[in-house]
Amino acid sequence: MNALFIGPNKSGKSRLALEYTLKIAQTKPYFIATGIAVDEEMKKKIELHKKERKNSFITIEEPLFIYEKLQSIKEYKLLDCLSFWVSNMLLSNKENEIENTAHNISQIQNCVFVINEVGACVIPDNELARKFAHYNGIVAQIIAKKCDEVFLCSAGISIKIK
Amino acid sequence: MNALFIGPNKSGKSRLALEYTLKIAQTKPYFIATGIAVDEEMKKKIELHKKERKNSFITIEEPLFIYEKLQSIKEYKLLDCLSFWVSNMLLSNKENEIENTAHNISQIQNCVFVINEVGACVIPDNELARKFAHYNGIVAQIIAKKCDEVFLCSAGISIKIK
Amino acid sequence: MNALFIGPNKSGKSRLALEYTLKIAQTKPYFIATGIAVDEEMKKKIELHKKERKNSFITIEEPLFIYEKLQSIKEYKLLDCLSFWVSNMLLSNKENEIENTAHNISQIQNCVFVINEVGACVIPDNELARKFAHYNGIVAQIIAKKCDEVFLCSAGISIKIK
Numbered sequence: 001m002n003a004l005f006i007g008p009n010k011s012g013k014s015r016l017a018l019e020y021t022l023k024i025a026q027t028k029p030y031f032i033a034t035g036i037a038v039d040e041e042m043k044k045k046i047e048l049h050k051k052e053r054k055n056s057f058i059t060i061e062e063p064l065f066i067y068e069k070l071q072s073i074k075e076y077k078l079l080d081c082l083s084f085w086v087s088n089m090l091l092s093n094k095e096n097e098i099e100n101t102a103h104n105i106s107q108i109q110n111c112v113f114v115i116n117e118v119g120a121c122v123i124p125d126n127e128l129a130r131k132f133a134h135y136n137g138i139v140a141q142i143i144a145k146k147c148d149e150v151f152l153c154s155a156g157i158s159i160k161i162k
Numbered sequence: 163m164n165a166l167f168i169g170p171n172k173s174g175k176s177r178l179a180l181e182y183t184l185k186i187a188q189t190k191p192y193f194i195a196t197g198i199a200v201d202e203e204m205k206k207k208i209e210l211h212k213k214e215r216k217n218s219f220i221t222i223e224e225p226l227f228i229y230e231k232l233q234s235i236k237e238y239k240l241l242d243c244l245s246f247w248v249s250n251m252l253l254s255n256k257e258n259e260i261e262n263t264a265h266n267i268s269q270i271q272n273c274v275f276v277i278n279e280v281g282a283c284v285i286p287d288n289e290l291a292r293k294f295a296h297y298n299g300i301v302a303q304i305i306a307k308k309c310d311e312v313f314l315c316s317a318g319i320s321i322k323i324k
Numbered sequence: 325m326n327a328l329f330i331g332p333n334k335s336g337k338s339r340l341a342l343e344y345t346l347k348i349a350q351t352k353p354y355f356i357a358t359g360i361a362v363d364e365e366m367k368k369k370i371e372l373h374k375k376e377r378k379n380s381f382i383t384i385e386e387p388l389f390i391y392e393k394l395q396s397i398k399e400y401k402l403l404d405c406l407s408f409w410v411s412n413m414l415l416s417n418k419e420n421e422i423e424n425t426a427h428n429i430s431q432i433q434n435c436v437f438v439i440n441e442v443g444a445c446v447i448p449d450n451e452l453a454r455k456f457a458h459y460n461g462i463v464a465q466i467i468a469k470k471c472d473e474v475f476l477c478s479a480g481i482s483i484k485i486k
Contacts, residue, residue, distance in 0.1 A: 008280075008299070008444060009282070009283075009296075009299060010296055010300060010302075041292075119333030119334050119335060120170060120279075120331075120441040120442065120444035121282065121283035121284075121332075121444060122445075122457055123333065124284055126284075130365075132284060137334020137335060138334060140334075140335075140478075140480070141335075141336050144481060152478050152479075154323060155277075155302040155303055155305075155312055156307060157306060157323050161478060161483050170445075171444070171447065171457055171458075172458055172464075172465075173443060174461075203454075280444065280446050281445075282445060283444065283446075286446055291446040294446060316441065316464075316476050317328065317439075317464040317465055317474055317476075317485075318465035318469060319474060319485050319486050321483075
């Protein structure tokens with residue numbers, strides 16, 4: 001059983017994905033964190049998310065090689081989030097590997113994915129921002145296609161769209 | 163009966179919330195406007211919204227102290243919008259009161275709320291914009307949790323998500 | 325039968341609208357392209373979209389006078405996208421004609437429209453970006469009002485909202 005939670009920043013998608021994973025996992029699930037604390041703001045956000053998870057997950061940090069990590073775990077795993085991974089890949093000059101890796105991870109079983117919706121605005125001036133939005137959208141589509149369930153999140157509510 | 167209308171800028175959420183409020187209110191409802199005309203553009207927008215309301219609402223302007231205002235009115239009231247209020251609170255150095263006030267107003271009865279969806283884009287460079295998006299999302303979640311009905315708006319159409 | 329596909333950038337709306345049009349059209353449909361290749365990035369995007377369509381559509385490029393074009397075609401036609409047209413109109417100083425033309429094209433039969441959701445972010449600093457978002461939202465509402473079906477797109481999935 002695979003699922004994707006997509007939604008704007010602060011739409012509650014991480015919390016909703018946590019609750020969903022805990023409901024379907026029979027054993028303690030894994031939490032694959034792709035975000036890296038590059039500054040104070042990010043550090044605070046990561047701490048907040050850690051608190052929300054308490055001890056209900058086994059946390060692993062992996063900014064880049066998520067396919068290898070996910071594949072090595074048989075238990076249920078929550079990957080939060082694909083947008084950070086796309087951003088990390090672009091900043092590590094791994095642009096050409098994004099689509100292939102997305103196809104690979106879409107095949108892994110017992111995985112819950114979280115991704116940001118980032119394209120509902122005027123096209124950004126910044127080239128990197130445009131590239132990020134482009135790949136983020138492609139990855140969302142690749143993963144959603146193979147998921148059994150997809151949820152759009154808004155105001156802390158998840159709407160089942162697949 | 164409480165309801166929240168959330169949607170992107172120009173998704174028709176204000177008009178949809180007006181129609182909804184007029185349908186459920188037994189007596190003339192109140193309209194609590196949080197927007198302040200700081201420039202010509204804003205002035206035009208406020209005038210346009212006033213025209214849409216005609217005389218069907220009793221309009222009160224309140225940029226900051228919305229809990230006190232909402233609490234003092236027994237009739238149905240439409241608050242448009244929470245995003246302006248969040249922005250006003252930040253600009254008045256009242257950041258620390260946002261969450262508490264949101265919890266308080268979420269308890270008030272017979273209230274229809276409007277809020278913008280502002281997080282479906284690449285994270286902004288600007289720190290104030292990031293802070294605004296953060297609190298706007300938190301407020302949306304706090305209010306939605308206590309509302310009987312929540313509507314996501316797009317292209318002038320409201321989708322009931324709760 | 326008229327339909328509108330609305331969604332963020334890279335939400336799959338163009339592909340979903342293509343599939344939809346091919347399903348309902350009895351004869352070879354027309355594809356009205358409003359985008360102009362002003363740079364390499366845009367050229368690539370247009371080429372990609374052309375490949376997706378293969379020979380299943382008769383393609384016509386029309387950046388501005390879409391009402392005249394759409395009206396002259398009796399067969400099913402897919403207009404992709406209204407957002408480019410709004411942008412072209414603004415850049416050609418035809419701002420005052422946008423709303424009227426939108427009302428006119430909303431009356432044309434056998435038409436499938438595509439439009440970007442661009443308002444789910446913090447209000448942009450840039451005046452032209454704000455103006456674009458304003459008219460884009462107005463056009464989406466005008467077209468959606470007359471369409472038999474409206475679809476919100478996310479992660480390559482279309483959600484029927486009307």
